[in-house]
Amino acid sequence: MPNPVDAIDQYIETHLDASIAELSRLCAQPSVSAQGLGITECAQLVAEMLRARGFSTQIHPTRGHPIVTAEAKGKSNKTLLFYNHYDVQPPEPLELWDSPPFTPTIRDGKLFARGVGDDKGHIICRLAALDAIKAVNGEYPCKIKFVIEGEEEISSVNLPPFVQAHARELQADACIWEFGGVNHQEHPQMFLGMRGICYVELSVELLSQDVHSGLGGSLFPNAAWRLVWALGTLKDKNEKILIPGFYADAQPPTARDLEMLAQLPDATGDWKKRFGVKEFLKGLQPGIELQREAVFVPTCTICGITSGYQGKGSKTVQPARASAKVDFRLVPDQDPEDIVAKLRAHLNAQGFSDVRVDFLGGEKPGRTDPDHPFIKLVADTAQEVYDAEMEIAPMIGGSGPYHAFAHYLHVPIGAAGVGHPGSQAHAPNENIRLDLFVKGTQHTARIIQRFATE
Amino acid sequence: MPNPVDAIDQYIETHLDASIAELSRLCAQPSVSAQGLGITECAQLVAEMLRARGFSTQIHPTRGHPIVTAEAKGKSNKTLLFYNHYDVQPPEPLELWDSPPFTPTIRDGKLFARGVGDDKGHIICRLAALDAIKAVNGEYPCKIKFVIEGEEEISSVNLPPFVQAHARELQADACIWEFGGVNHQEHPQMFLGMRGICYVELSVELLSQDVHSGLGGSLFPNAAWRLVWALGTLKDKNEKILIPGFYADAQPPTARDLEMLAQLPDATGDWKKRFGVKEFLKGLQPGIELQREAVFVPTCTICGITSGYQGKGSKTVQPARASAKVDFRLVPDQDPEDIVAKLRAHLNAQGFSDVRVDFLGGEKPGRTDPDHPFIKLVADTAQEVYDAEMEIAPMIGGSGPYHAFAHYLHVPIGAAGVGHPGSQAHAPNENIRLDLFVKGTQHTARIIQRFATE
Numbered sequence: 001m002p003n004p005v006d007a008i009d010q011y012i013e014t015h016l017d018a019s020i021a022e023l024s025r026l027c028a029q030p031s032v033s034a035q036g037l038g039i040t041e042c043a044q045l046v047a048e049m050l051r052a053r054g055f056s057t058q059i060h061p062t063r064g065h066p067i068v069t070a071e072a073k074g075k076s077n078k079t080l081l082f083y084n085h086y087d088v089q090p091p092e093p094l095e096l097w098d099s100p101p102f103t104p105t106i107r108d109g110k111l112f113a114r115g116v117g118d119d120k121g122h123i124i125c126r127l128a129a130l131d132a133i134k135a136v137n138g139e140y141p142c143k144i145k146f147v148i149e150g151e152e153e154i155s156s157v158n159l160p161p162f163v164q165a166h167a168r169e170l171q172a173d174a175c176i177w178e179f180g181g182v183n184h185q186e187h188p189q190m191f192l193g194m195r196g197i198c199y200v201e202l203s204v205e206l207l208s209q210d211v212h213s214g215l216g217g218s219l220f221p222n223a224a225w226r227l228v229w230a231l232g233t234l235k236d237k238n239e240k241i242l243i244p245g246f247y248a249d250a251q252p253p254t255a256r257d258l259e260m261l262a263q264l265p266d267a268t269g270d271w272k273k274r275f276g277v278k279e280f281l282k283g284l285q286p287g288i289e290l291q292r293e294a295v296f297v298p299t300c301t302i303c304g305i306t307s308g309y310q311g312k313g314s315k316t317v318q319p320a321r322a323s324a325k326v327d328f329r330l331v332p333d334q335d336p337e338d339i340v341a342k343l344r345a346h347l348n349a350q351g352f353s354d355v356r357v358d359f360l361g362g363e364k365p366g367r368t369d370p371d372h373p374f375i376k377l378v379a380d381t382a383q384e385v386y387d388a389e390m391e392i393a394p395m396i397g398g399s400g401p402y403h404a405f406a407h408y409l410h411v412p413i414g415a416a417g418v419g420h421p422g423s424q425a426h427a428p429n430e431n432i433r434l435d436l437f438v439k440g441t442q443h444t445a446r447i448i449q450r451f452a453t454e
Numbered sequence: 455m456p457n458p459v460d461a462i463d464q465y466i467e468t469h470l471d472a473s474i475a476e477l478s479r480l481c482a483q484p485s486v487s488a489q490g491l492g493i494t495e496c497a498q499l500v501a502e503m504l505r506a507r508g509f510s511t512q513i514h515p516t517r518g519h520p521i522v523t524a525e526a527k528g529k530s531n532k533t534l535l536f537y538n539h540y541d542v543q544p545p546e547p548l549e550l551w552d553s554p555p556f557t558p559t560i561r562d563g564k565l566f567a568r569g570v571g572d573d574k575g576h577i578i579c580r581l582a583a584l585d586a587i588k589a590v591n592g593e594y595p596c597k598i599k600f601v602i603e604g605e606e607e608i609s610s611v612n613l614p615p616f617v618q619a620h621a622r623e624l625q626a627d628a629c630i631w632e633f634g635g636v637n638h639q640e641h642p643q644m645f646l647g648m649r650g651i652c653y654v655e656l657s658v659e660l661l662s663q664d665v666h667s668g669l670g671g672s673l674f675p676n677a678a679w680r681l682v683w684a685l686g687t688l689k690d691k692n693e694k695i696l697i698p699g700f701y702a703d704a705q706p707p708t709a710r711d712l713e714m715l716a717q718l719p720d721a722t723g724d725w726k727k728r729f730g731v732k733e734f735l736k737g738l739q740p741g742i743e744l745q746r747e748a749v750f751v752p753t754c755t756i757c758g759i760t761s762g763y764q765g766k767g768s769k770t771v772q773p774a775r776a777s778a779k780v781d782f783r784l785v786p787d788q789d790p791e792d793i794v795a796k797l798r799a800h801l802n803a804q805g806f807s808d809v810r811v812d813f814l815g816g817e818k819p820g821r822t823d824p825d826h827p828f829i830k831l832v833a834d835t836a837q838e839v840y841d842a843e844m845e846i847a848p849m850i851g852g853s854g855p856y857h858a859f860a861h862y863l864h865v866p867i868g869a870a871g872v873g874h875p876g877s878q879a880h881a882p883n884e885n886i887r888l889d890l891f892v893k894g895t896q897h898t899a900r901i902i903q904r905f906a907t908e
Contacts, residue, residue: 209728214783219744232686325768329671
């Protein structure tokens, strides 16, 4: 009789075709949250796949798209929670896809489809791990729960209040985040926190219509100028954010954080090549200061500006309207609602009460204790499967509903999955590598097994 | 035998149908300079119309669209020059036209067509005045010249060097500008100068592609921020332009200018209604200070800004590129090329050598001596025809190739024509009023007659 771990690993390998067939079925069902396309159908399909494995499921309506929850009993009384999302990014521009986005296609050892990496591959990876465990052991080793939302790609507006309201049903001892995978060196990677975000639109409208600049330029207020001046009060050329109190709640990294940052590989060469970066902000060079800046310093980024004439050549027009999209990435313990209030007060104090602020979405920053035993478990099992040390970042620059899980459920959050740097998430030709699907599934199975018994 | 002036007036009235038929023929020929549509055909048609009246004509190729010149002999040796343009604005958006833009249509005493007011109605008005004079007197009373360009709507790039190079052939004693007409009170109006313009595009490109704001916002330079900060150094919130030396050559209005400004009607009520202006820049109230600001103070106007995500909702992206269209309206003796050089030097001095400056077009400011006898002649004849005193502005806020005529040909420049405030120039449903076509033609005929003999 083989070692159960080996048997599970082997089951995952020999059943790869069936897993990919199920993943293809899930990817063939469009579920574009931004466009409201196929949402209900996809939520039902995911629930059906869970029910087929003995899970009791619920589809919870929200003000937006429904949230699927599922629960299955297991041998021990410990509970492991998986967070995933069934929605995907819009597939456009369609002409850049080599195969249709909702016709999953295998080429060169990869499966191509919209959502295959983000996040449907992770859903099926977890189901495949559970299948292998059950096939070998006859039962799940612990209680398993899922929360699978349909709005991750449109900033999870309804998830945090749902998690708060359902904290008792979702109670767990640990959580695995929606994504995981390997870095450029094929090392498994994990992060122990996500920055928060406060996304606003600033807009100015001062005239009822555009006007000839020979007239308006001399006498009428200019929405574009007002917007430029208002933006100019938010941050100086040295990247210092000038909103009073903005940094008040920002916590510096701990000694333990700096220790972890020091371990991270240098990605600056890759960024220079991929994004054409010539020099980094503040003249930063590769090293701990740059790693610290990347995640532990809050930001204010202009994501877009629009006003007036934007075509070729010249048009002598003074625009009636101007607007900008701005995101603030927040670090613990900043709060998006507090930041919006400070922004509004600052603009008023600077004489820009004519600049409207619309709060388009916010998420609080969240963190996991790096010394929680579950984190070591995730890293140890990763090393066994990938035969390489796990890269562990204390926090990543991006944002997600991390805080809701960390704060309302008090769970440590680990990562395991099928991601790789070339997966083209959010872009045409999104893909996963089949070899990494196997490894991610084996890692997930080991986490479940080890967690249940430790 | 009737008084020749009455006979000419009467001829113009009784031959209105023929004039409108010829104007309709000219308007049915598209000539959209921005789109290069029908340009050659329209230049030929205009030349043909002039040749049919005994003019010798020439079609001069330029780097852009051809310029038509024409000359006819007359009784006296004095020469009157007409400046016009045969090109028109793009007709889009087509769905807002009540009749097709290139199918001239009469409704409610108006002729509707793209270009009918700007500037084809003025071309035919002048030809109709000449026809009436010749029918009554048997000959033109003086030498008549025309310069009719095909690039006025795309900032007359090739006209000033053409006028300079052909100053001898174009030599004249006075000039009538391409447009004229009545104000809101149905009073004839004239202006004695145009501001110059310096139109630039500022652009910044710092990355090879857009990047997720969770990464780029912390570490990579942001093109939109660089542009906002650079723009912020150009002008302060009190409308003061901060480019060193910007105001150095700006001449203040003379006592005579202020006298003319004091005579101008107050248009602030109309602007508030038409453009939804709530308050004017610098808190200006109706009066001489506002009139002065409107034309004698140079400006810096943002005409458009574009960068990054501009759609609905939020996208967490850091833009690789950002650009802005900016126009400076110049007063005598500012020079657009000097302003571009000062702008470039200023941006460099402020640390913005990464901001590219493209000079998209420039025109120098130009003026006519308000006490030139030709100006009195134009005003006196206007009063006779319109039975109202002519409104005379020392300068207008807009720009045109005025300087080329005033400076290279040393001619006083007057105005007469078919314009009215509701003519929708550059907009859908462009039109002229037939009653004002008659008056503008009668005024033009009187100018020619009086000029030849005074």
